[in-house]
Amino acid sequence: MRGRETFERLSEDADEDRLYGWGMASGAHSTTPASARNTDYTEAKLVLDAEGAMTAVVGAVELGQGAETALAQIAAERTGIPIERVTVRSKTHADDVDDKYGSIASRSTYLMGRAIAEAAEELTATLRERASDRLGVPMDELTVADGEIRDGAEATELAELITEGVSATGRTETTRAPSSFGVHFAGVTIDPETGGVDLRTYVAAQDVGYAINPAMVEGQLHGAVQDGVEFATLSELQLDRGIPENPNLADYPVSSPHEMPAELQ
Incomplete structure (x- = not known):
C-alpha cells in the first residue's frame, strides 16, 4: 500500500522533461542452512x-x-x-x-x-x-x-x-529454516538527454519477525538498499579474458549517500 501511494504521488509531481519508471521486487532469505535432511x-x-x-x-x-x-x-x-x-x-x-x-x-x-x-x-x-x-x-x-x-x-x-x-x-x-520476506519498491527518473538515473524514492517492506534491536534492523535495511543501488547503477567488474581491469576502488565505482534516494521508507 505504501509503495502504491508513493508511486501515485510521484506521478502527480511528474516533470515532462524526464522519463519515469517504477519497479517492484520481492524475495525471501532463510535464517539457517537447516533442512529436513540437515540438522x-x-x-x-x-x-x-x-x-x-x-x-x-x-x-x-x-x-x-x-x-x-x-x-x-x-x-x-x-x-x-x-x-x-x-x-x-x-x-x-x-x-x-x-x-x-x-x-x-x-x-x-x-x-x-x-x-x-x-x-x-x-x-x-x-x-x-x-x-x-x-x-x-x-x-x-x-x-x-x-x-x-x-x-x-x-x-x-x-x-x-x-x-x-x-x-x-x-x-x-x-531442522527448520524460517524465512524473512521482503517487498521493495523503487521510483526513478531518467534524463533522456544524458541517460542519467536519479533514484527518487524507495519503499522497503520487510518482515523480520521480532526485532531484538530495531535500530540495527533499520540500519541493515538502509545498508542493503545502498548495496542494491550500487549493483543496479554503478558497479561493473570489467574483465579482459578473465582478468579484472578495474581491481581497485579508484576504477570500480561504489555508491555513496549521494546516490541514495531522497525519500526512503
Whole structure:
C-alpha cells in the first residue's frame, strides 16, 4: 500500500522533461542452512563470576552485523543481569562450546539466541536455588532482576550471594529454516538527454519477525538498499579474458549517500 501511494504521488509531481519508471521486487532469505535432511545446532555458555559480571561464549563472530549486541540483549533479558555487565565473545578451541557453522546464513540471533535462552534458564534456576538456601526463602518466590535476587520487596545483590562463579550451557537444534520476506519498491527518473538515473524514492517492506534491536534492523535495511543501488547503477567488474581491469576502488565505482534516494521508507 505504501509503495502504491508513493508511486501515485510521484506521478502527480511528474516533470515532462524526464522519463519515469517504477519497479517492484520481492524475495525471501532463510535464517539457517537447516533442512529436513540437515540438522543445524549450536551451543552457548553463560559464565557468571563472583562479582556479578557475565560472559556469553557463542559460536558467532562479530563481523559488523551486530550479533554481539543482539545476543547480549537476549542474555541480559533472560538472566536479569544488567546489559552493561554482559560481555559476548566468540568461542575458541579451548572452550567446550559446540557449533556447526558459525556466522553464516543469518543464523546467529535465531539459533544462538535460543541457545542463550536455554542456558539462561538453567543459570537463573541455579542462582535461585543457591539464594533459597542462603536466605531461607522458597525458590519459587525468588526472581533475578537488575543483578539482584528479589523476594517481593526485598532485594540482595548477586555478588553478596555468590562465593564462586556459576556457569550453564544451552544447546539448540533445528531442522527448520524460517524465512524473512521482503517487498521493495523503487521510483526513478531518467534524463533522456544524458541517460542519467536519479533514484527518487524507495519503499522497503520487510518482515523480520521480532526485532531484538530495531535500530540495527533499520540500519541493515538502509545498508542493503545502498548495496542494491550500487549493483543496479554503478558497479561493473570489467574483465579482459578473465582478468579484472578495474581491481581497485579508484576504477570500480561504489555508491555513496549521494546516490541514495531522497525519500526512503
